[in-house]
Amino acid sequence: MKAIATRVLCLSALLLSVVSGRAQERMPSATDPRVGLKAGLRDAGIAIKNMELVSRLPKPDGFSDPKAPAGGAMPPERDPNAPPPPEPAPDAPPPPPIPGINFANSDLAFSANHAVMGSFHGFNTYDIENPVKPKLVGSVVCPGGQGDVSIYGHLLFMSVEQTRGRIDSGTQGVPEKVSAERFRGVRIFDIRDLNKPKQIAAIQTCRGSHTHTLVTSPKDKANIYLYGSGTSTVRPGEEMAGCSGADPKADPNTSLYSIDVIQVPIASPDKAKIVNAPRIFSDTTTGAIAGLWQGGDHGPGTQKTSQTNQCHDITVFPEVGLAAGACSGNGILLDISDPVHPVRLDQASDQNFAYWHSATFNNDGTKVLFTDEWGGGGRPRCRAIDPLTWGADAIFDIVDRKLVFKGYYKMPAVQTEQENCVAHNGSLIPVPGRDIMVQAWYQGGVSVFDFTDSAHPVEIAFFDRGPLDAKNLILGGYWSAYWYNGAIYGSEIARGVDIFKLTPSEYLSQNEIDAALLIRSNEFNPQEQPKVVWPAATVVARAYVDQLARSKSLQPERISALNAALEKVDGIRTGKERGAAALLDQLDAMATQLQSDAGAASGQDAVRLRSLASTIKARTARLR
Amino acid sequence: MRISIPRLALVVLVATAGVSCRTATAGKVASHPPIVQPGAPGQPSRVVDAGKAADLSQVQYTGADIKFMQGMIGHHAQAIEMTELLATRTNSEDMKKLAHRIELSQVDEIKMMQRWLEVRGQQVPSLTAMHAHGATLMPGMLTPDEMEQLARAKGAEFDRVFLEGMIKHHGGALRMVEDLFAQPGAAQDSDIFAFASDVDADQRMEINRMSDMLKELLK
Known part of the structure; x- marks a missing residue:
């Protein structure tokens, strides 16, 4: 902890110089307190600055493999004083099954005093009335991944993309290539009884739902909408009529190059259905549906950027009528005043981006921060050799409804080869007068930073643990980190949920924290941004x-x-x-x-x- | 036997950890709500025990998954071998960029596949044995004769043979993914599903790019 205080100065100096321009390549810091932390599932070393870990919630029973609680093949954690384990016998049995990401925690959503932790295996609900003493109140097993969740009133929506997903939520998978039992799409649950949620609808989609966004419309109060993002392989047409994974030149009705717009009638959510598959990547002149980035690099020394045939996150800001789509090969700006027919206003490209993954507006709707999930989230991309402009956030100003690049932000500390690390999901922290965000960086931890000056973001606080394992890369770390009603919630893929509070520092005063604490909301969903208005306090x-x-x-x-x-x-x-x-x-x-x-x-x-x-x-x- | 050690260690750690940690963990153990498994839409949900909830024995990796990983290592290794020829045989900067890109992604994926096989106690194929004369070729792989033809070509002729060969090669990877998904019980494990999806997306993109380059070349 002492080391942290003495390094504040050099860290901020580094941060100030991070985003000085595209030409100059900046590298992560090897002298940060986050460097060199001890590995472990439950006893990893910790570096923390200007925040406090107030509670930890390990995964509940039924949501991990007791034989491999971290998810991968890892050597057992041991008391350092215990005698060394005996050598395995030559005729030792084969290694145990490896759950991998089958039990990975994914995204978080909030409703009133409840936090719902989505997972590849189902979802868990916690009572967070007192974030220091959270309580598990419901466990639902329902595999299919990614299990990203969002909530509207008593309805909970969940994304399913894998071919093992079953309509009946079974854990046995679906062995057949074509099956009526398979489910890939968005499930809808009634969660009035948190102890016993009930599935009320399951909307099948061609590409499954990797994730989704809940969209409300100020004009259409009878319905809510979901933007379904399919990023995986397209299922065969024999399983679902009309599905085609063909190139658009071969099949203009391909299921690629689109998103699914699902309409959910609030009065009868069981009648939810797909109402549009807008071609939001089309060429505005020729009308060709594959009109944006074709995939590949941008010239010598540049990043290889994925092809724009899908959106990952689409972040909506209904009050300003805009959405920001992080769509694989491009960042796009959409007019969603008619949510069924989103219209593309602009698109950004970036020679340092590998995969446009998520987006966050500032509260004024004058900026958007896109993240680059270089390596897909499973690879170590915060090593000493990885520049601070790759696998980072790119911050854009919105000028006349166009995207204007300003700067990059990346969690600035060197991480090991054993830590999957890259930019991932986060949210704003409602401090008036500033644009402050908390963001998950997988095993790179949680970072809180200010991007009020879009070209010069500055880190305010952080939390980081050592790798899950000293020798092997086991997928873990924070999937998302969100501010909700006064606390920061981190969904740790392997370790569970961590809850933090901010502490004042030279970068953030107690008054600023207290002003953020005034903002209470009754719901929070990933990718759905509300407009915050501060009271005259x-x-x-x-x-x-x-x-x-x-x-x-x-x-x-x-x-x-x-x-x-x-x-x-x-x-x-x-x-x-x-x-x-x-x-x-x-x-x-x-x-x-x-x-x-x-x-x-x-x-x-x-x-x-x-x-x-x-x-x-x-x-x-x-x-x- | 190795399995019980981390659980014991966990108990010790919890007992010595900070107050907040102990509270959270104790709360979880003391009052675990029932684990519920929903039915199909409209059907009732039912309560299941933790053992049943976490039972993924039917979605474990299969022999087809192992063969896919083993085969794909050899498949990727040939792509690297092809790109290695490029440095001395092409005059095109675009071709060199393409080759570099292919090499980086294939090397990264080979490492991932090797680790996947290794930690599961499966045989990790050597990179050279897979494309020796007489070895079984995975779909799309160039025959030894085709490889020789490529090695003999130079300049624009090399570019054409390379692009045609690599398009065929990548098309084979797509077929391998398709075949995998068609095998009963394959790609049900989450890691395999994610990997196969990635291979599919990546190779499709490269095929598109290479088809455009080939069209330019043949103009």
Whole structure:
């Protein structure tokens, strides 16, 4: 822990220089506290900065192989003082079955005080009313992978892509090439009884559902929609009519080069069906359906980028009518004001990207951060030889509904050959005045960073464990890391769920954390972004003041005066109290001054000055 | 025997770990809700025990999966052998880039397949034995005669023979994936399913690229 404090300075210096341009290749740091951690399933070494691990939830019974709890063939963990194990006999039995990723945890969704942990094997529900003491309340076995989940009211949706998936949720698989028992698509469960969820519908798709996005429409209140992302092989037409994995030149009705739009009538979810398969990659001039990146590299020394014939994550932001599709070979921007007929507005390409995997908007809808899942998530891609621009996040500004590249962010510490590591899923942390995100990096841990300046992201906090195994790469680490109602939830593929809280630091003040804690939502789904609006609370104002102090855009005397006045205003209940009127007048005058300062300022400082002024005015108006 | 050790170690670790960890683990053990297995849509869900819930004995890797992995190592090895010829025989920068790309992905996948076989106690084929005279060729693989023809070609002629050969070679990998999925009980294990899906996607993309390059060349 001491080492962490002394390295803060050199780490931030490194981070500031990370994204200085495409031409210069930056490499990860070998002197970071995350380097050299001890391996282990339950006793791995830990590096942690500016956050706290408040609870850990190992996988429940029935969701791992007791003979290989980490998922792979790994030497047993042992007490360091115990005598060495005997040599295996020459006639030793063959190695035990290897569950691999059959039991891998995948994505998380939240509803009220519940977190649902999806897995390749089913899903588990936890009561998280007290994140320090979470409780398992339901276990559902339902294999088929990836098992990504999302929730709408009492409906839970789950993605199934593998050929072993069964309509009846059986664990026995489907041995036949063509079978009516096979299920690949999106399952719908009724979860009113968390102890005993019931499957109410199962929508078959040609390519299965690797993942999906829940889409609500401000105009269509009778239905919700799912964007199904199929990324695997197409099933035979004999199993499901109309399915074709042919090249579009050979078959214009190919199941490739599309997404599945599933309509779910809220009143009768069992009638859910596919209503469109939009050709969102088509060439706008020729109409050819394979109109985007054809696959391959971009010239000498560049990355090989996958072909755009599928979307991985499609992140929707219904309040701004936009979606960002991370679609294999391109990042695309979609107009989803009509959710059944998404329209492509723009597409980005990147010579450092291997596979466009996921997307996150900032809260203003003026930026989008795309991730590159180089190596597919199962490979070590944070080694000393892996540049910080490969397998990273690429941050784009949205200007006139077009994507404009600004910078990269990658978890900056060198990881071992035994740790699968690359950019993966994350969410915003609702700190007013800043764009802050928490993100999973598989066995590279969890990283919290600020991308308010899109070209110069800065890390704020992190958590990392050593590899699952010292010798073998066993798939593990964080699939996703999301902020939900005050805590960070990390879904660890092999180790279970970890829950964290942020702690204040020079990069993030207690007021900023407290302002984020004010935001409570009743639901959170991956790839579905809500617009956050902060209340006119004193702590929100104080968060802005802290930011203006940090950027040195206000004189220290004015910072002190603002803090003093804001502290006093918390002590009064109405403007009629003695001395209150004078305080409110003083604050209003301060707000007027801030407003005029904003006119002379630029960039994010101007935004913060204006937001601070309006928060103060709203606060005083309520007290008057 | 080796299996019981980590479980014992786990208990010891939990007992000595921090408060939050102990709380979470103890909670889980003390009150595990029933494990439920849903039925088909409209059918009731039923309660199953942990042993049954975690029983994946029927979706384990099969002989077909092992053969697929073993065969694909030899198949990939030939692609690398073909790309090695490129350095001295082509004048095209595009061809060199293509070869480099193929080589990187095939080497990476070979390593993965070798490890997969090794940890499962299966025979890991040597890279050279697979394409010796008389060895069984996997679908799409070039015969020894075809390999010799390629080795003799130079310049644009080499490019044409290489692209035609590699398209055929990659097409064979697609057939191997298709054959795998057609085998009863194959590719039911998650790792195999993911790997076969990746091979399919990657080789399809390269075939598309190479077909375009070949079309350009024959213009």
